[in-house]
Amino acid sequence: MTSFPRPAEGTWTEHYSELGTAPISFQDSISPEFYRREQDAIFRQAWLNVGRIEDLPKKGSWFTKDIVAARTSVIVTRGPDDSVKAFHNVCRHRGNKLVWDTKPTQEAQGFARQFVCKYHGWRYGLDGSCTYVHQENEFFDVDKDKLGLAEVQCEVFAGFIFVCLARQPQQTLRDFLGPMVGALEGYPFELMTERYSFRAENNSNWKVFIDAFQEYYHVPPLHTYQLGPNNRDPNAEFEGAHYQLDGPHRVVTTSGSQKHKWPVETMYPTEVLLRSGNMGPWDATEFDSELPGINPGGVKRWGIDNFQIFPNLEVLIYERNWYLSYRFWPTSHNTHVFEADLWFTPARTARERLAREYAAITVKEYALQDAGTLDGTQLGLESEAFDEYPLNDQEILVRHFHKSVGDWVAAHEGTAAGASR
Ligand code: FES
Ligand SMILES: [Fe+2]
CATH class of the missing domain: 3.90.380.10 (Naphthalene 1,2-dioxygenase Alpha Subunit; Chain A, domain 1)
Incomplete structure:
Protein backbone atom coordinates (compact mmCIF):
# COMPACT_ATOMS: atom_id res chain seq x y z
CA MET A 1 0.00 0.00 0.00
CA SER A 31 -32.15 13.17 14.20
CA PRO A 32 -34.13 10.15 15.51
CA GLU A 33 -35.12 9.42 11.93
CA PHE A 34 -31.49 9.32 10.75
CA TYR A 35 -30.62 7.02 13.65
CA ARG A 36 -33.25 4.53 12.45
CA ARG A 37 -31.65 4.61 9.00
CA GLU A 38 -28.18 4.05 10.54
CA GLN A 39 -29.54 1.04 12.43
CA ASP A 40 -30.50 -0.72 9.21
CA ALA A 41 -27.76 0.59 6.94
CA ILE A 42 -24.78 0.41 9.30
CA PHE A 43 -25.37 -1.69 12.40
CA ARG A 44 -27.18 -4.47 10.54
CA GLN A 45 -24.76 -4.39 7.60
CA ALA A 46 -21.19 -3.53 8.64
CA TRP A 47 -18.62 -5.75 10.33
CA LEU A 48 -18.72 -4.92 14.05
CA ASN A 49 -16.01 -5.70 16.59
CA VAL A 50 -17.69 -7.45 19.53
CA GLY A 51 -14.66 -8.62 21.49
CA ARG A 52 -11.14 -9.97 21.54
CA ILE A 53 -9.95 -13.55 21.30
CA GLU A 54 -8.81 -13.16 24.94
CA ASP A 55 -12.53 -13.02 25.83
CA LEU A 56 -12.71 -16.70 24.81
CA PRO A 57 -9.76 -18.16 26.76
CA LYS A 58 -10.52 -21.87 26.27
CA LYS A 59 -12.72 -24.36 24.45
CA GLY A 60 -16.27 -23.89 25.74
CA SER A 61 -15.83 -20.18 26.53
CA TRP A 62 -18.66 -17.90 25.46
CA PHE A 63 -19.81 -14.32 25.84
CA THR A 64 -22.89 -12.40 24.82
CA LYS A 65 -22.92 -8.97 23.22
CA ASP A 66 -26.08 -6.88 23.07
CA ILE A 67 -26.12 -4.81 19.89
CA VAL A 68 -29.05 -2.57 20.69
CA ALA A 69 -28.68 -0.55 17.49
CA ALA A 70 -29.09 -3.73 15.47
CA ARG A 71 -31.99 -4.83 17.69
CA THR A 72 -30.29 -8.06 18.71
CA SER A 73 -27.93 -9.85 21.05
CA VAL A 74 -25.33 -12.31 19.85
CA ILE A 75 -23.65 -15.26 21.56
CA VAL A 76 -20.01 -15.77 20.60
CA THR A 77 -18.55 -19.21 21.34
CA ARG A 78 -15.29 -21.09 21.12
CA GLY A 79 -16.21 -24.64 20.26
CA PRO A 80 -14.49 -27.97 21.00
CA ASP A 81 -12.59 -27.58 17.72
CA ASP A 82 -11.42 -24.08 18.76
CA SER A 83 -13.54 -22.44 16.06
CA VAL A 84 -15.09 -19.10 16.94
CA LYS A 85 -18.75 -18.83 15.99
CA ALA A 86 -21.57 -16.37 16.61
CA PHE A 87 -25.32 -16.81 16.80
CA HIS A 88 -28.34 -14.66 17.44
CA ASN A 89 -29.01 -15.09 21.15
CA VAL A 90 -32.56 -16.29 20.52
CA CYS A 91 -34.15 -19.64 21.25
CA ARG A 92 -35.54 -21.42 18.18
CA HIS A 93 -38.63 -22.54 20.08
CA ARG A 94 -40.50 -19.36 20.98
CA GLY A 95 -37.92 -16.63 20.71
CA ASN A 96 -36.78 -16.31 24.31
CA LYS A 97 -33.40 -14.68 24.83
CA LEU A 98 -31.35 -17.84 25.23
CA VAL A 99 -28.27 -16.91 27.28
CA TRP A 100 -28.24 -14.43 30.12
CA ASP A 101 -27.10 -14.45 33.69
CA THR A 102 -28.68 -12.22 36.31
CA LYS A 103 -30.91 -10.16 34.00
CA PRO A 104 -31.92 -10.57 30.35
CA THR A 105 -30.90 -6.99 29.71
CA GLN A 106 -27.30 -7.58 30.81
CA GLU A 107 -24.42 -9.11 28.93
CA ALA A 108 -22.80 -12.25 30.32
CA GLN A 109 -19.87 -14.55 29.78
CA GLY A 110 -18.80 -17.96 30.98
CA PHE A 111 -17.92 -21.50 30.12
CA ALA A 112 -20.38 -24.19 29.02
CA ARG A 113 -20.76 -27.48 27.18
CA GLN A 114 -24.22 -26.49 26.05
CA PHE A 115 -26.83 -23.76 26.44
CA VAL A 116 -30.21 -24.50 28.05
CA CYS A 117 -33.17 -22.22 27.44
CA LYS A 118 -34.65 -21.04 30.72
CA TYR A 119 -38.21 -21.18 29.32
CA HIS A 120 -38.95 -24.76 28.20
CA GLY A 121 -35.51 -26.31 28.48
CA TRP A 122 -34.44 -26.78 24.87
CA ARG A 123 -30.66 -27.28 24.59
CA TYR A 124 -28.07 -26.20 22.06
CA GLY A 125 -24.41 -27.10 21.47
CA LEU A 126 -21.65 -24.51 21.17
CA ASP A 127 -21.92 -25.00 17.40
CA GLY A 128 -25.54 -23.81 17.55
CA SER A 129 -27.10 -27.22 16.89
CA CYS A 130 -30.25 -28.13 18.76
CA THR A 131 -29.45 -31.15 20.94
CA TYR A 132 -32.61 -31.58 23.01
CA VAL A 133 -36.28 -30.74 22.64
CA HIS A 134 -38.26 -31.31 25.80
CA GLN A 135 -41.16 -33.72 25.13
CA GLU A 136 -40.15 -33.90 21.53
CA ASN A 137 -42.93 -36.36 20.70
CA GLU A 138 -45.56 -33.70 21.50
CA PHE A 139 -44.45 -31.69 18.46
CA PHE A 140 -45.59 -32.08 14.89
CA ASP A 141 -42.98 -33.28 12.44
CA VAL A 142 -40.06 -31.58 14.16
CA ASP A 143 -36.58 -32.28 12.95
CA LYS A 144 -33.98 -31.20 15.51
CA ASP A 145 -31.39 -30.92 12.76
CA LYS A 146 -33.35 -28.00 11.35
CA LEU A 147 -33.87 -26.23 14.68
CA GLY A 148 -30.41 -24.88 15.38
CA LEU A 149 -29.64 -21.30 16.37
CA ALA A 150 -29.44 -18.60 13.69
CA GLU A 151 -25.77 -18.29 12.85
CA VAL A 152 -24.23 -14.85 12.39
CA GLN A 153 -21.21 -14.25 10.15
CA CYS A 154 -18.15 -14.14 12.40
CA GLU A 155 -14.48 -13.64 11.53
CA VAL A 156 -11.36 -12.94 13.54
CA PHE A 157 -8.73 -10.41 12.47
CA ALA A 158 -5.54 -10.05 14.53
CA GLY A 159 -7.46 -11.40 17.54
CA PHE A 160 -10.35 -8.92 17.12
CA ILE A 161 -13.65 -10.82 16.80
CA PHE A 162 -16.06 -9.26 14.31
CA VAL A 163 -19.63 -10.15 13.44
CA CYS A 164 -21.76 -9.05 10.51
CA LEU A 165 -25.53 -9.29 10.90
CA ALA A 166 -26.27 -9.09 7.19
CA ARG A 167 -27.39 -12.48 5.91
CA GLN A 168 -25.12 -11.98 2.91
CA PRO A 169 -22.21 -9.68 3.86
CA GLN A 170 -21.28 -7.43 0.97
CA GLN A 171 -17.57 -7.98 1.66
CA THR A 172 -15.33 -10.36 3.56
CA LEU A 173 -13.93 -8.87 6.76
CA ARG A 174 -10.48 -8.48 5.16
CA ASP A 175 -11.91 -6.65 2.16
CA PHE A 176 -13.98 -4.46 4.46
CA LEU A 177 -10.95 -3.53 6.59
CA GLY A 178 -8.94 -2.59 3.50
CA PRO A 179 -5.15 -2.31 3.14
CA MET A 180 -4.45 0.34 5.81
CA VAL A 181 -6.11 -1.46 8.73
CA GLY A 182 -5.34 -4.87 7.19
CA ALA A 183 -1.60 -4.13 7.47
CA LEU A 184 -1.94 -4.51 11.26
CA GLU A 185 -2.49 -8.25 10.85
CA GLY A 186 0.96 -9.17 12.19
S1 FES B 1 -38.55 -20.48 24.22
FE1 FES B 1 -36.74 -21.59 24.57
S2 FES B 1 -37.42 -23.58 25.04
FE2 FES B 1 -39.23 -22.45 24.68
FE1 LIG C 1 -9.64 14.30 24.43
Whole structure:
Protein backbone atom coordinates (compact mmCIF):
# COMPACT_ATOMS: atom_id res chain seq x y z
CA MET A 1 0.00 0.00 0.00
CA THR A 2 1.24 3.45 -0.74
CA SER A 3 1.42 5.94 2.07
CA PHE A 4 2.04 9.59 1.61
CA PRO A 5 3.78 12.28 3.64
CA ARG A 6 2.26 15.62 4.45
CA PRO A 7 1.14 17.20 1.18
CA ALA A 8 3.85 19.52 -0.12
CA GLU A 9 1.20 22.07 -0.85
CA GLY A 10 -2.25 22.72 0.46
CA THR A 11 -3.85 20.94 3.37
CA TRP A 12 -4.65 17.40 4.42
CA THR A 13 -8.31 18.03 3.71
CA GLU A 14 -7.71 19.38 0.23
CA HIS A 15 -5.60 16.32 -0.53
CA TYR A 16 -8.89 14.37 -0.40
CA SER A 17 -10.89 16.52 -2.76
CA GLU A 18 -14.10 14.51 -2.31
CA LEU A 19 -14.36 15.82 1.25
CA GLY A 20 -14.63 19.49 0.31
CA THR A 21 -13.90 22.16 2.90
CA ALA A 22 -17.40 23.52 3.48
CA PRO A 23 -18.96 23.69 6.94
CA ILE A 24 -20.88 20.51 7.82
CA SER A 25 -24.29 19.84 9.31
CA PHE A 26 -24.51 17.64 12.41
CA GLN A 27 -28.15 16.72 11.68
CA ASP A 28 -26.97 13.10 11.54
CA SER A 29 -26.16 13.36 15.27
CA ILE A 30 -29.51 14.71 16.45
CA SER A 31 -32.15 13.17 14.20
CA PRO A 32 -34.13 10.15 15.51
CA GLU A 33 -35.12 9.42 11.93
CA PHE A 34 -31.49 9.32 10.75
CA TYR A 35 -30.62 7.02 13.65
CA ARG A 36 -33.25 4.53 12.45
CA ARG A 37 -31.65 4.61 9.00
CA GLU A 38 -28.18 4.05 10.54
CA GLN A 39 -29.54 1.04 12.43
CA ASP A 40 -30.50 -0.72 9.21
CA ALA A 41 -27.76 0.59 6.94
CA ILE A 42 -24.78 0.41 9.30
CA PHE A 43 -25.37 -1.69 12.40
CA ARG A 44 -27.18 -4.47 10.54
CA GLN A 45 -24.76 -4.39 7.60
CA ALA A 46 -21.19 -3.53 8.64
CA TRP A 47 -18.62 -5.75 10.33
CA LEU A 48 -18.72 -4.92 14.05
CA ASN A 49 -16.01 -5.70 16.59
CA VAL A 50 -17.69 -7.45 19.53
CA GLY A 51 -14.66 -8.62 21.49
CA ARG A 52 -11.14 -9.97 21.54
CA ILE A 53 -9.95 -13.55 21.30
CA GLU A 54 -8.81 -13.16 24.94
CA ASP A 55 -12.53 -13.02 25.83
CA LEU A 56 -12.71 -16.70 24.81
CA PRO A 57 -9.76 -18.16 26.76
CA LYS A 58 -10.52 -21.87 26.27
CA LYS A 59 -12.72 -24.36 24.45
CA GLY A 60 -16.27 -23.89 25.74
CA SER A 61 -15.83 -20.18 26.53
CA TRP A 62 -18.66 -17.90 25.46
CA PHE A 63 -19.81 -14.32 25.84
CA THR A 64 -22.89 -12.40 24.82
CA LYS A 65 -22.92 -8.97 23.22
CA ASP A 66 -26.08 -6.88 23.07
CA ILE A 67 -26.12 -4.81 19.89
CA VAL A 68 -29.05 -2.57 20.69
CA ALA A 69 -28.68 -0.55 17.49
CA ALA A 70 -29.09 -3.73 15.47
CA ARG A 71 -31.99 -4.83 17.69
CA THR A 72 -30.29 -8.06 18.71
CA SER A 73 -27.93 -9.85 21.05
CA VAL A 74 -25.33 -12.31 19.85
CA ILE A 75 -23.65 -15.26 21.56
CA VAL A 76 -20.01 -15.77 20.60
CA THR A 77 -18.55 -19.21 21.34
CA ARG A 78 -15.29 -21.09 21.12
CA GLY A 79 -16.21 -24.64 20.26
CA PRO A 80 -14.49 -27.97 21.00
CA ASP A 81 -12.59 -27.58 17.72
CA ASP A 82 -11.42 -24.08 18.76
CA SER A 83 -13.54 -22.44 16.06
CA VAL A 84 -15.09 -19.10 16.94
CA LYS A 85 -18.75 -18.83 15.99
CA ALA A 86 -21.57 -16.37 16.61
CA PHE A 87 -25.32 -16.81 16.80
CA HIS A 88 -28.34 -14.66 17.44
CA ASN A 89 -29.01 -15.09 21.15
CA VAL A 90 -32.56 -16.29 20.52
CA CYS A 91 -34.15 -19.64 21.25
CA ARG A 92 -35.54 -21.42 18.18
CA HIS A 93 -38.63 -22.54 20.08
CA ARG A 94 -40.50 -19.36 20.98
CA GLY A 95 -37.92 -16.63 20.71
CA ASN A 96 -36.78 -16.31 24.31
CA LYS A 97 -33.40 -14.68 24.83
CA LEU A 98 -31.35 -17.84 25.23
CA VAL A 99 -28.27 -16.91 27.28
CA TRP A 100 -28.24 -14.43 30.12
CA ASP A 101 -27.10 -14.45 33.69
CA THR A 102 -28.68 -12.22 36.31
CA LYS A 103 -30.91 -10.16 34.00
CA PRO A 104 -31.92 -10.57 30.35
CA THR A 105 -30.90 -6.99 29.71
CA GLN A 106 -27.30 -7.58 30.81
CA GLU A 107 -24.42 -9.11 28.93
CA ALA A 108 -22.80 -12.25 30.32
CA GLN A 109 -19.87 -14.55 29.78
CA GLY A 110 -18.80 -17.96 30.98
CA PHE A 111 -17.92 -21.50 30.12
CA ALA A 112 -20.38 -24.19 29.02
CA ARG A 113 -20.76 -27.48 27.18
CA GLN A 114 -24.22 -26.49 26.05
CA PHE A 115 -26.83 -23.76 26.44
CA VAL A 116 -30.21 -24.50 28.05
CA CYS A 117 -33.17 -22.22 27.44
CA LYS A 118 -34.65 -21.04 30.72
CA TYR A 119 -38.21 -21.18 29.32
CA HIS A 120 -38.95 -24.76 28.20
CA GLY A 121 -35.51 -26.31 28.48
CA TRP A 122 -34.44 -26.78 24.87
CA ARG A 123 -30.66 -27.28 24.59
CA TYR A 124 -28.07 -26.20 22.06
CA GLY A 125 -24.41 -27.10 21.47
CA LEU A 126 -21.65 -24.51 21.17
CA ASP A 127 -21.92 -25.00 17.40
CA GLY A 128 -25.54 -23.81 17.55
CA SER A 129 -27.10 -27.22 16.89
CA CYS A 130 -30.25 -28.13 18.76
CA THR A 131 -29.45 -31.15 20.94
CA TYR A 132 -32.61 -31.58 23.01
CA VAL A 133 -36.28 -30.74 22.64
CA HIS A 134 -38.26 -31.31 25.80
CA GLN A 135 -41.16 -33.72 25.13
CA GLU A 136 -40.15 -33.90 21.53
CA ASN A 137 -42.93 -36.36 20.70
CA GLU A 138 -45.56 -33.70 21.50
CA PHE A 139 -44.45 -31.69 18.46
CA PHE A 140 -45.59 -32.08 14.89
CA ASP A 141 -42.98 -33.28 12.44
CA VAL A 142 -40.06 -31.58 14.16
CA ASP A 143 -36.58 -32.28 12.95
CA LYS A 144 -33.98 -31.20 15.51
CA ASP A 145 -31.39 -30.92 12.76
CA LYS A 146 -33.35 -28.00 11.35
CA LEU A 147 -33.87 -26.23 14.68
CA GLY A 148 -30.41 -24.88 15.38
CA LEU A 149 -29.64 -21.30 16.37
CA ALA A 150 -29.44 -18.60 13.69
CA GLU A 151 -25.77 -18.29 12.85
CA VAL A 152 -24.23 -14.85 12.39
CA GLN A 153 -21.21 -14.25 10.15
CA CYS A 154 -18.15 -14.14 12.40
CA GLU A 155 -14.48 -13.64 11.53
CA VAL A 156 -11.36 -12.94 13.54
CA PHE A 157 -8.73 -10.41 12.47
CA ALA A 158 -5.54 -10.05 14.53
CA GLY A 159 -7.46 -11.40 17.54
CA PHE A 160 -10.35 -8.92 17.12
CA ILE A 161 -13.65 -10.82 16.80
CA PHE A 162 -16.06 -9.26 14.31
CA VAL A 163 -19.63 -10.15 13.44
CA CYS A 164 -21.76 -9.05 10.51
CA LEU A 165 -25.53 -9.29 10.90
CA ALA A 166 -26.27 -9.09 7.19
CA ARG A 167 -27.39 -12.48 5.91
CA GLN A 168 -25.12 -11.98 2.91
CA PRO A 169 -22.21 -9.68 3.86
CA GLN A 170 -21.28 -7.43 0.97
CA GLN A 171 -17.57 -7.98 1.66
CA THR A 172 -15.33 -10.36 3.56
CA LEU A 173 -13.93 -8.87 6.76
CA ARG A 174 -10.48 -8.48 5.16
CA ASP A 175 -11.91 -6.65 2.16
CA PHE A 176 -13.98 -4.46 4.46
CA LEU A 177 -10.95 -3.53 6.59
CA GLY A 178 -8.94 -2.59 3.50
CA PRO A 179 -5.15 -2.31 3.14
CA MET A 180 -4.45 0.34 5.81
CA VAL A 181 -6.11 -1.46 8.73
CA GLY A 182 -5.34 -4.87 7.19
CA ALA A 183 -1.60 -4.13 7.47
CA LEU A 184 -1.94 -4.51 11.26
CA GLU A 185 -2.49 -8.25 10.85
CA GLY A 186 0.96 -9.17 12.19
CA TYR A 187 1.08 -6.61 15.01
CA PRO A 188 1.68 -8.56 18.27
CA PHE A 189 -1.68 -7.78 19.89
CA GLU A 190 -1.69 -11.33 21.28
CA LEU A 191 1.26 -10.55 23.57
CA MET A 192 -0.72 -7.81 25.31
CA THR A 193 -3.01 -9.69 27.64
CA GLU A 194 -3.02 -7.55 30.79
CA ARG A 195 -6.27 -5.66 30.48
CA TYR A 196 -7.90 -2.69 32.20
CA SER A 197 -11.53 -2.02 31.22
CA PHE A 198 -14.16 0.58 31.83
CA ARG A 199 -17.62 1.30 30.52
CA ALA A 200 -19.93 4.31 30.59
CA GLU A 201 -23.47 5.14 29.53
CA ASN A 202 -23.35 8.56 27.90
CA ASN A 203 -25.97 11.11 26.91
CA SER A 204 -24.96 11.86 23.37
CA ASN A 205 -25.17 10.46 19.89
CA TRP A 206 -22.45 7.81 19.39
CA LYS A 207 -20.75 9.90 16.70
CA VAL A 208 -20.42 12.93 18.97
CA PHE A 209 -18.14 10.94 21.29
CA ILE A 210 -16.19 9.36 18.42
CA ASP A 211 -15.59 12.89 17.12
CA ALA A 212 -14.03 13.81 20.48
CA PHE A 213 -11.37 11.15 19.89
CA GLN A 214 -10.52 11.80 16.28
CA GLU A 215 -8.88 15.17 16.53
CA TYR A 216 -6.25 16.55 18.90
CA TYR A 217 -7.11 20.19 18.30
CA HIS A 218 -9.00 20.12 21.62
CA VAL A 219 -6.10 18.80 23.71
CA PRO A 220 -4.50 22.04 25.00
CA PRO A 221 -7.80 23.74 25.96
CA LEU A 222 -9.62 20.67 27.31
CA HIS A 223 -6.81 18.54 28.74
CA THR A 224 -4.65 21.41 29.95
CA TYR A 225 -3.69 19.73 33.22
CA GLN A 226 -2.44 16.64 31.42
CA LEU A 227 0.25 18.70 29.73
CA GLY A 228 2.40 18.62 32.88
CA PRO A 229 2.98 20.86 35.90
CA ASN A 230 5.00 23.50 34.05
CA ASN A 231 3.29 23.32 30.75
CA ARG A 232 -0.35 24.12 31.35
CA ASP A 233 -0.98 26.35 28.40
CA PRO A 234 -4.52 26.11 27.06
CA ASN A 235 -3.39 28.12 24.03
CA ALA A 236 -0.59 25.72 23.10
CA GLU A 237 -0.74 24.75 19.44
CA PHE A 238 -1.03 21.20 18.28
CA GLU A 239 -0.23 19.71 14.87
CA GLY A 240 -1.09 16.14 13.84
CA ALA A 241 1.90 14.45 12.21
CA HIS A 242 -0.04 12.43 9.65
CA TYR A 243 -3.62 11.86 8.52
CA GLN A 244 -4.69 9.10 6.16
CA LEU A 245 -8.04 7.84 4.89
CA ASP A 246 -8.77 4.42 3.44
CA GLY A 247 -12.36 3.62 2.45
CA PRO A 248 -14.53 4.37 5.49
CA HIS A 249 -11.54 3.97 7.87
CA ARG A 250 -9.02 6.61 8.93
CA VAL A 251 -5.91 7.18 11.00
CA VAL A 252 -4.25 10.14 12.66
CA THR A 253 -0.65 9.79 13.84
CA THR A 254 0.89 12.05 16.46
CA SER A 255 4.54 12.64 17.14
CA GLY A 256 6.08 10.93 20.12
CA SER A 257 8.26 11.71 23.04
CA GLN A 258 11.16 9.46 22.00
CA LYS A 259 10.21 6.91 24.63
CA HIS A 260 10.62 8.37 28.12
CA LYS A 261 13.25 10.95 27.35
CA TRP A 262 11.15 13.84 28.54
CA PRO A 263 12.80 16.02 31.20
CA VAL A 264 11.40 15.03 34.57
CA GLU A 265 10.61 18.64 35.43
CA THR A 266 7.87 18.51 32.81
CA MET A 267 6.22 15.60 34.64
CA TYR A 268 4.15 15.38 37.82
CA PRO A 269 5.91 13.86 40.87
CA THR A 270 3.58 10.84 40.81
CA GLU A 271 4.57 10.22 37.20
CA VAL A 272 8.26 10.32 38.07
CA LEU A 273 7.70 8.05 41.06
CA LEU A 274 5.68 5.49 39.12
CA ARG A 275 7.66 5.87 35.88
CA SER A 276 4.45 6.25 33.92
CA GLY A 277 2.63 9.14 32.33
CA ASN A 278 2.04 11.06 29.20
CA MET A 279 1.12 8.05 27.27
CA GLY A 280 2.00 4.99 29.16
CA PRO A 281 4.60 3.22 31.23
CA TRP A 282 8.12 4.55 30.60
CA ASP A 283 9.74 1.14 30.67
CA ALA A 284 8.17 -0.15 27.50
CA THR A 285 8.31 -3.82 26.66
CA GLU A 286 10.61 -4.23 23.68
CA PHE A 287 9.51 -6.55 20.88
CA ASP A 288 12.10 -8.47 18.90
CA SER A 289 10.37 -8.25 15.58
CA GLU A 290 9.27 -5.49 13.26
CA LEU A 291 5.85 -4.07 14.07
CA PRO A 292 3.81 -4.20 10.87
CA GLY A 293 1.06 -1.75 10.04
CA ILE A 294 2.00 1.05 12.42
CA ASN A 295 3.10 4.51 11.39
CA PRO A 296 1.70 4.36 7.84
CA GLY A 297 2.91 7.92 7.20
CA GLY A 298 6.54 7.15 8.07
CA VAL A 299 6.58 9.87 10.74
CA LYS A 300 10.13 10.26 12.12
CA ARG A 301 9.33 10.62 15.81
CA TRP A 302 6.32 8.35 15.75
CA GLY A 303 4.19 8.47 18.90
CA ILE A 304 0.63 7.18 18.52
CA ASP A 305 -1.49 5.79 15.70
CA ASN A 306 -5.16 6.40 16.26
CA PHE A 307 -6.98 4.02 13.90
CA GLN A 308 -10.67 4.79 13.48
CA ILE A 309 -12.18 1.59 12.13
CA PHE A 310 -15.66 2.06 10.69
CA PRO A 311 -18.16 2.23 12.15
CA ASN A 312 -17.54 2.19 15.90
CA LEU A 313 -14.09 0.82 16.81
CA GLU A 314 -11.02 2.86 17.63
CA VAL A 315 -7.59 1.29 18.21
CA LEU A 316 -4.75 3.44 19.51
CA ILE A 317 -1.26 1.97 19.30
CA TYR A 318 1.45 3.66 21.36
CA GLU A 319 5.19 3.89 20.84
CA ARG A 320 5.63 2.38 24.32
CA ASN A 321 4.19 -0.88 23.01
CA TRP A 322 0.73 -1.04 24.45
CA TYR A 323 -2.66 -0.37 22.92
CA LEU A 324 -6.09 0.93 23.72
CA SER A 325 -9.42 0.09 22.13
CA TYR A 326 -12.65 2.06 22.31
CA ARG A 327 -16.04 0.89 21.12
CA PHE A 328 -19.14 3.07 20.89
CA TRP A 329 -22.56 1.35 20.90
CA PRO A 330 -25.60 3.52 20.15
CA THR A 331 -28.67 2.85 22.26
CA SER A 332 -30.81 5.68 20.81
CA HIS A 333 -30.24 8.77 18.68
CA ASN A 334 -28.82 10.60 21.70
CA THR A 335 -27.44 7.91 24.03
CA HIS A 336 -24.68 5.33 23.71
CA VAL A 337 -22.53 2.92 25.67
CA PHE A 338 -18.78 3.53 25.65
CA GLU A 339 -16.36 0.65 26.26
CA ALA A 340 -12.64 1.18 26.79
CA ASP A 341 -9.91 -1.41 27.19
CA LEU A 342 -6.20 -0.88 27.75
CA TRP A 343 -3.90 -3.78 26.89
CA PHE A 344 -0.32 -4.31 28.07
CA THR A 345 2.16 -7.16 28.14
CA PRO A 346 1.84 -8.77 31.58
CA ALA A 347 3.70 -6.88 34.30
CA ARG A 348 6.73 -8.76 35.62
CA THR A 349 7.30 -6.69 38.74
CA ALA A 350 5.22 -4.64 41.19
CA ARG A 351 6.73 -1.47 39.71
CA GLU A 352 5.57 -2.46 36.22
CA ARG A 353 2.12 -3.24 37.56
CA LEU A 354 1.86 0.17 39.22
CA ALA A 355 3.03 1.90 36.02
CA ARG A 356 0.22 0.14 34.11
CA GLU A 357 -2.37 1.00 36.75
CA TYR A 358 -1.28 4.63 36.56
CA ALA A 359 -1.61 4.62 32.75
CA ALA A 360 -5.12 3.22 33.13
CA ILE A 361 -6.28 5.92 35.53
CA THR A 362 -4.69 8.58 33.31
CA VAL A 363 -6.67 7.32 30.32
CA LYS A 364 -9.81 7.29 32.44
CA GLU A 365 -9.17 10.87 33.50
CA TYR A 366 -8.71 11.96 29.86
CA ALA A 367 -11.89 10.14 28.85
CA LEU A 368 -13.85 11.73 31.70
CA GLN A 369 -12.71 15.15 30.52
CA ASP A 370 -13.79 14.29 26.97
CA ALA A 371 -17.10 12.85 28.19
CA GLY A 372 -17.66 15.99 30.25
CA THR A 373 -18.37 17.94 27.07
CA LEU A 374 -20.81 15.41 25.65
CA ASP A 375 -24.10 16.52 27.18
CA GLY A 376 -23.22 20.11 26.35
CA THR A 377 -22.44 19.33 22.72
CA GLN A 378 -25.53 17.18 22.26
CA LEU A 379 -27.78 19.83 23.84
CA GLY A 380 -26.15 22.54 21.76
CA LEU A 381 -26.57 20.63 18.50
CA GLU A 382 -30.18 19.75 19.35
CA SER A 383 -31.00 23.43 19.81
CA GLU A 384 -30.43 23.80 16.04
CA ALA A 385 -29.09 27.29 16.59
CA PHE A 386 -26.93 26.80 13.50
CA ASP A 387 -27.42 24.80 10.33
CA GLU A 388 -23.75 23.99 9.87
CA TYR A 389 -20.40 24.18 11.60
CA PRO A 390 -16.87 24.98 10.36
CA LEU A 391 -14.17 22.30 10.63
CA ASN A 392 -10.42 22.96 10.41
CA ASP A 393 -7.75 20.86 8.73
CA GLN A 394 -7.01 18.96 11.96
CA GLU A 395 -10.67 17.92 12.02
CA ILE A 396 -10.37 16.10 8.70
CA LEU A 397 -11.27 12.78 10.32
CA VAL A 398 -14.49 14.24 11.74
CA ARG A 399 -15.38 15.45 8.26
CA HIS A 400 -14.54 12.08 6.72
CA PHE A 401 -16.46 10.11 9.37
CA HIS A 402 -19.72 11.98 8.85
CA LYS A 403 -19.33 11.73 5.09
CA SER A 404 -18.68 7.97 5.38
CA VAL A 405 -21.77 7.48 7.55
CA GLY A 406 -23.89 9.44 5.06
CA ASP A 407 -22.42 7.56 2.09
CA TRP A 408 -22.96 4.19 3.79
CA VAL A 409 -26.63 4.97 4.53
CA ALA A 410 -27.23 6.29 1.00
CA ALA A 411 -25.55 3.26 -0.59
CA HIS A 412 -27.58 0.81 1.50
CA GLU A 413 -30.85 2.59 0.78
CA GLY A 414 -29.94 2.72 -2.92
CA THR A 415 -29.32 -1.03 -2.97
CA ALA A 416 -32.49 -1.75 -0.99
CA ALA A 417 -34.54 0.48 -3.33
CA GLY A 418 -32.97 -1.25 -6.33
CA ALA A 419 -33.76 -4.67 -4.91
CA SER A 420 -37.41 -3.82 -4.26
CA ARG A 421 -38.06 -2.49 -7.74
S1 FES B 1 -38.55 -20.48 24.22
FE1 FES B 1 -36.74 -21.59 24.57
S2 FES B 1 -37.42 -23.58 25.04
FE2 FES B 1 -39.23 -22.45 24.68
FE1 LIG C 1 -9.64 14.30 24.43
